[in-house]
Amino acid sequence: MEKADKRCAIVRATLDLVAEQGFHGAPMALVAERAGVAAGTIYRYFESKDVLINEVFLYLEERFFAAVMEHYPEGAPVRERFLHIGGVLVRYCIGAPLEFRFLEQFHNSPYGVAHCREKFFNKDNRDLITELFGEALDSGIVKDLPLPVLFGLAFGPLLDICRDHILHFIELDDELISRCVEACWDAIRR
Amino acid sequence: MEKADKRCAIVRATLDLVAEQGFHGAPMALVAERAGVAAGTIYRYFESKDVLINEVFLYLEERFFAAVMEHYPEGAPVRERFLHIGGVLVRYCIGAPLEFRFLEQFHNSPYGVAHCREKFFNKDNRDLITELFGEALDSGIVKDLPLPVLFGLAFGPLLDICRDHILHFIELDDELISRCVEACWDAIRR
Amino acid sequence: MEKADKRCAIVRATLDLVAEQGFHGAPMALVAERAGVAAGTIYRYFESKDVLINEVFLYLEERFFAAVMEHYPEGAPVRERFLHIGGVLVRYCIGAPLEFRFLEQFHNSPYGVAHCREKFFNKDNRDLITELFGEALDSGIVKDLPLPVLFGLAFGPLLDICRDHILHFIELDDELISRCVEACWDAIRR
Amino acid sequence: MEKADKRCAIVRATLDLVAEQGFHGAPMALVAERAGVAAGTIYRYFESKDVLINEVFLYLEERFFAAVMEHYPEGAPVRERFLHIGGVLVRYCIGAPLEFRFLEQFHNSPYGVAHCREKFFNKDNRDLITELFGEALDSGIVKDLPLPVLFGLAFGPLLDICRDHILHFIELDDELISRCVEACWDAIRR
DNA sequence: GATGAATGAGGTTTCATTCAT
DNA sequence: AATGAATGAAACCTCATTCAT
Numbered sequence: 092m093e094k095a096d097k098r099c100a101i102v103r104a105t106l107d108l109v110a111e112q113g114f115h116g117a118p119m120a121l122v123a124e125r126a127g128v129a130a131g132t133i134y135r136y137f138e139s140k141d142v143l144i145n146e147v148f149l150y151l152e153e154r155f156f157a158a159v160m161e162h163y164p165e166g167a168p169v170r171e172r173f174l175h176i177g178g179v180l181v182r183y184c185i186g187a188p189l190e191f192r193f194l195e196q197f198h199n200s201p202y203g204v205a206h207c208r209e210k211f212f213n214k215d216n217r218d219l220i221t222e223l224f225g226e227a228l229d230s231g232i233v234k235d236l237p238l239p240v241l242f243g244l245a246f247g248p249l250l251d252i253c254r255d256h257i258l259h260f261i262e263l264d265d266e267l268i269s270r271c272v273e274a275c276w277d278a279i280r281r
Numbered sequence: 282m283e284k285a286d287k288r289c290a291i292v293r294a295t296l297d298l299v300a301e302q303g304f305h306g307a308p309m310a311l312v313a314e315r316a317g318v319a320a321g322t323i324y325r326y327f328e329s330k331d332v333l334i335n336e337v338f339l340y341l342e343e344r345f346f347a348a349v350m351e352h353y354p355e356g357a358p359v360r361e362r363f364l365h366i367g368g369v370l371v372r373y374c375i376g377a378p379l380e381f382r383f384l385e386q387f388h389n390s391p392y393g394v395a396h397c398r399e400k401f402f403n404k405d406n407r408d409l410i411t412e413l414f415g416e417a418l419d420s421g422i423v424k425d426l427p428l429p430v431l432f433g434l435a436f437g438p439l440l441d442i443c444r445d446h447i448l449h450f451i452e453l454d455d456e457l458i459s460r461c462v463e464a465c466w467d468a469i470r471r
Numbered sequence: 472m473e474k475a476d477k478r479c480a481i482v483r484a485t486l487d488l489v490a491e492q493g494f495h496g497a498p499m500a501l502v503a504e505r506a507g508v509a510a511g512t513i514y515r516y517f518e519s520k521d522v523l524i525n526e527v528f529l530y531l532e533e534r535f536f537a538a539v540m541e542h543y544p545e546g547a548p549v550r551e552r553f554l555h556i557g558g559v560l561v562r563y564c565i566g567a568p569l570e571f572r573f574l575e576q577f578h579n580s581p582y583g584v585a586h587c588r589e590k591f592f593n594k595d596n597r598d599l600i601t602e603l604f605g606e607a608l609d610s611g612i613v614k615d616l617p618l619p620v621l622f623g624l625a626f627g628p629l630l631d632i633c634r635d636h637i638l639h640f641i642e643l644d645d646e647l648i649s650r651c652v653e654a655c656w657d658a659i660r661r
Numbered sequence: 662m663e664k665a666d667k668r669c670a671i672v673r674a675t676l677d678l679v680a681e682q683g684f685h686g687a688p689m690a691l692v693a694e695r696a697g698v699a700a701g702t703i704y705r706y707f708e709s710k711d712v713l714i715n716e717v718f719l720y721l722e723e724r725f726f727a728a729v730m731e732h733y734p735e736g737a738p739v740r741e742r743f744l745h746i747g748g749v750l751v752r753y754c755i756g757a758p759l760e761f762r763f764l765e766q767f768h769n770s771p772y773g774v775a776h777c778r779e780k781f782f783n784k785d786n787r788d789l790i791t792e793l794f795g796e797a798l799d800s801g802i803v804k805d806l807p808l809p810v811l812f813g814l815a816f817g818p819l820l821d822i823c824r825d826h827i828l829h830f831i832e833l834d835d836e837l838i839s840r841c842v843e844a845c846w847d848a849i850r851r
Numbered sequence: 852g853a854t855g856a857a858t859g860a861g862g863t864t865t866c867a868t869t870c871a872t
Numbered sequence: 873a874a875t876g877a878a879t880g881a882a883a884c885c886t887c888a889t890t891c892a893t
Contacts, residue, residue, distance in 0.1 A: 094873095113390065114305075118866055120876095129875040131869075140867065199389040200303060234464060239450045240457075243441030244464050251433030260429050267430075274424060274434050278468035284856080309884060319858045321886075330884065474852095493770065494685075498887055500855095509854040511890075520888065579769040580683060614844060619830050620837075623821030624844050631813030641809050654804060654814050658848035664877080689863060699879045701865075710863065 098136045100126040105147050110192035114144075114200060148197055151190050158183045160219075169227045170276060176220065177249055177272035184253040185263060191253055233279045244278040288326045290316040295337050300382035304334070304390055334392045341380050348373045353409075359417045360466060366410065367439055367462035374443040375453060381443055423469045434468040478516045480506040485527050490572035494524075494580060524582045531570050538563045540599075549607045550656060556600065557629055557652035564633040565643060571633055613659045624658040668706045670696040675717050680762035684714075684770055714772045721760050728753045733789075739797045740846060746790065747819055747842035754823040755833060761823055803849045814848040 104125035108117035119140060123130040137143035159179050164172055184191045224241055227233040233241065252271055256263045263271075294315035298307035309330060313320040327333035349369050354362055374381045414431055417423040423431065442461055446453045453461075484505035488497035499520060503510040517523035539559050544552055564571045604621055607613040613621065632651055636643045643651075674695035678687035689710060693700040707713035729749050734742055754761045794811055797803040803811065822841055826833045833841075 097874095115390075119868080120866070123876090130867090131876060132874055134868070135873070195389050199385050200305075234460070236457075236460065236464070237451050239445045240438075240442055240461055240464075243438040243445065244461070244468070247437040247441040248430075248433040248468070251437040252430055255429045255433065261427050267426075270424070270426065271430060271434075274426070274430075274468045277470075278434070278438070278464045280467075287856090308882080310882090320884090321859065322857055324885070325856065477853095495770075499889080500887070503855090510888090511855065512853055514889070515852070575769050579765050580685075614840070616837075616840065616844070617831050619825045620818075620822055620841055620844075623818040623825065624841070624848070627817040627821040628810075628813040628848070631817040632810055635809045635813065641807050647806075647810075650804070650806065651810055651814070654806070654810075654848045657850075658814070658818070658844045660847075667877090688861080690861090700863090701880065702878055704864070705877065 097126075097128055097132070101128065101133055101136060101143070102147050102150055105143055106151070106193050107189055109144070109147070109196050110189035113196055144197070147193065151194060154190070155183065163219075169223060169230070169232050170280070172223055173227075173245070173276055174269075174272050176223075177245070177275060178268055180246065181249050181253055181263065181268050181272070184250070185256050188257045191257060195254065227279075232281060234281050236279075241279050245275050248275055248278075287316070287318060287322070291318065291323055291326055291333070292337050292340055295333055296341070296383050297379055299334070299337075299386050300379035303386055304392070331392065334387070337383065338387050338392070341384060344377075344380070345373065350409075359413065359420070359422050360470070362413055363417075363435070363466055364459075364462050366413075367435070367465060368458055370436070371439050371443055371453065371458050371462070374440070375446050378447045381447060385444065417469075422471060424471050426469075431469050435465050438465055438468075477506075477508055477512070481508065481513055481516060481523070482527050482530050485523055486531070486573050487569055489524070489527075489576050490569035493576055494582075521582065524577070527573065528577055528582075531574060534570070535563065543599075549603060549610070549612055550660070552603055553607075553625070553656055554649075554652050556603075557625070557655060558648055560626065561629050561633055561643065561648050561652070564630070565636050568637045571637060575634065607659075612661060614661050616659075621659050625655050628655055628658075667696070667698060667702070671698065671703055671706055671713070672717050672720055675713055676721070676763050677759055679714070679717075679766050680759035683766055684772075711772065714767070717763065718767050718772070721764060724757075724760070725753065730789075739793060739800070739802050740850070742793055743797075743815070743846055744839075744842050746793075747815070747845060748838055750816070751819050751823055751833065751838050751842070754820070755826050758827045761827060765824065797849075802851060804851050806849075811849050815845050818845055818848075 101122065104122045105117060108122060108125060119133060120130050122143075123133055126133075133143065137146060159176060161179070162175075164175055167175070220242075221238065224233070224238060228235065236244075249271065252261065252263065255261045261267075291312065294312045295307060298312060298315060309323060310320050312333075313323055316323075323333065327336060349366060351369070352365075354365055357365070410432075411428065414423070414428060418425065426434075439461065442451065442453065445451045451457075481502065484502045485497060488502060488505060499513060500510050502523075503513055506513075513523065517526060539556060541559070542555075544555055547555070600622075601618065604613070604618060608615065616624075629651065632641065632643065635641045641647075671692065674692045675687060678692060678695060689703060690700050692713075693703055696703075703713065707716060729746060731749070732745075734745055737745070790812075791808065794803070794808060798805065806814075819841065822831065822833065825831045831837075
């Protein structure tokens with residue numbers, strides 16, 4: 092196995108185990124076993140378990156960003172751009188339930204304290220959305236509320252319904268997703 | 282110290298430690314120290330750590346319910362009742378930040394597995410809100426969406442802003458709270 | 472409850488619990504509960520758990536002695552006296568399975584180290600049997616073997632079959648008991 | 662130290678401590694210290710203390726079997742085969758007093774519950790003795806008694822005298838051992 | 852004299868991390 | 873570079889014993 096592959100296997104094993112069992116269910120020995128490497132080997136790639144967990148988080152951010160940015164309608168109106176992002180967000184999350192569960196675990200945990208809520212979206216990504224919301228605020232299309240509040244109104248419910256879907260409390264389809272994203276738009280639009 | 286006081290001290294110590302440091306940061310020895318009792322004493326009041334954690338949760342539910350139900354405008358219109366509940370919810374949560382943090386820890390943890398998301402509101406309370414939403418759906422005032430989705434749209438952002446406030450990302454005041462609750466109403470109203 | 476009754480209840484509770492669950496299954500709190508007294512009360516009657524266990528043993532010896540000595544055919548021939556003792560021994564043990572189990576637990580345990588094997592029979596009793604075996608040795612009726620060996624040959628198998636009966640490996644009746652005791656006699660007689 | 666050596670050291674330390682002090686006197690920390698390993702290391706070799714204890718038991722059975730089977734006079738008459746087994750049994754037990762004490766501790770303990778008394782002899786071994794006794798019963802050489810009773814008469818006293826010897830109540834030599842085994846034969850022969 | 856809540860030492864077990872191979 | 877056995881601190885929990893009421 093090549094070095095990159097090995098590192099990737101460790102990340103993947105950590106992600107899966109944490110998503111499925113929580114941090115409590117992901118001891119290093121088990122991570123190593125799942126990744127097909129020796130326990131000591133992990134420490135050649137990651138300084139400590141804390142570092143490993145955080146790097147998994149960064150890895151997820153990266154993938155998440157790439158997904159959400161695909162086919163972003165750069166020049167379209169604010170509303171259309173928001174609906175795009177919301178839809179892609181939900182579809183991505185329910186299509187990657189383990190990644191989603193990991194992020195949920197991460198947020199409420201000692202590991203997540205360092206990352207504030209908005210870090211859920213990585214820097215570049217946030218800039219993009221921040222820019223979108225900034226433009227929306229300037230043009231008076233959305234309510235004049237602090238950015239974190241707009242984020243909460245816009246994306247909080249979307250993450251909630253992803254969770255509900257993954258836990259089988261509801262069954263999302265394209266039509267329902269659209270109506271949910273539109274409801275979020277109703278919350279923020281003036 | 283009386284028996285009830287001692288039990289209360291243990292609950293309080295657990296609540297504080299979990300809220301501040303997560304479950305990882307609340308070993309029984311530390312709980313005992315904070316509560317001013319010996320480690321073994323805890324087990325006279327709670328069968329195990331699991332039971333202790335769950336009882337703290339139940340204790341919080343009870344207090345939460347009592348708070349939200351105060352001055353509930355029984356006969357008022359749907360919109361007014363929703364605004365009341367939302368406002369009280371936010372005010373209570375930011376007024377009891379440790380309780381709020383504990384509940385957040387609880388949800389994403391092995392302990393919270395048994396309690397689905399909507400259980401955040403206790404049974405009687407939920408019935409009341411369910412009833413409110415049922416009435417709203419029947420009269421066509423709110424969008425025709427599954428109940429869990431309406432819950433997410435209505436309360437997800439409110440919990441998000443409570444967290445943001447407690448973590449000092451934003452500063453909530455009465456006026457801002459009102460506008461946020463109204464934005465949530467916009468999300469669900471037809 | 473009178474003082475003697477209370478003491479007796481504690482002894483009985485200890486005996487039963489140890490017999491049923493072993494020493495491991497007889498914590499002082501449980502003994503107290505079964506005896507219908509408070510935990511601290513036990514220490515007014517017995518200095519420590521060790522002392523309690525040992526006193527239970529002495530209590531059993533006493534009862535055992537009284538039982539075996541009933542209707543002892545004082546002047547009868549050696550063989551007849553042996554058959555009497557053996558029969559009574561077995562019948563008493565299988566009629567008091569909890570007492571029997573306690574004694575078995577006691578022997579192989581830290582508590583039993585102080586009591587050598589022959590102490591199974593208390594002092595007076597042992598004197599009687601020692602006297603019987605001494606007479607038998609003198610008259611040449613039994614094999615010229617050390618006393619502990621004769622004890623082992625004579626009573627070891629009887630205790631074994633009591634255990635087997637109590638554990639339902641075999642079903643003893645009067646006829647089988649007689650044949651077993653006679654077999655033991657065959658072992659020691661010249 | 663090699664892996665096998667380490668495992669062996671743990672087994673030996675457990676065996677010695679239990680033999681000398683009982684189960685109560687063999688906490689894992691002490692076992693580890695005696696074996697010259699860290700406490701956690703034991704759990705690489707044995708899943709739990711229960712498993713450790715049981716494996717020590719199995720290890721002893723194996724050694725015991727090997728010893729008793731040496732020079733077994735396969736085709737010899739029943740009496741001679743019995744005398745052989747009895748003699749070897751006693752000589753082995755008094756030559757391995759710690760092993761013998763361990764087995765005694767094991768029988769009267771929560772650990773021994775699963776193993777009924779006859780399991781003292783392991784499966785193959787027991788089959789052999791069962792076969793011997795079966796043959797003896799068929800040919801009418803021994804008394805017509807249930808197998809457990811014959812076992813008790815034949816081996817109970819032998820184990821008793823081993824214990825007496827180890828505890829220095831008697832001093833066994835080859836001649837005395839022979840006479841004891843022959844006395845056991847007298848007990849079972851018709 | 853009796854109570855039983857409180858104690859805290861000590862039990863078993865887990866697991867992040869190291870280091871000789 | 874990789875291994876994985878070994879480590880030992882620290883987790884949860886039990887229970888014989890004490891002492892204020």
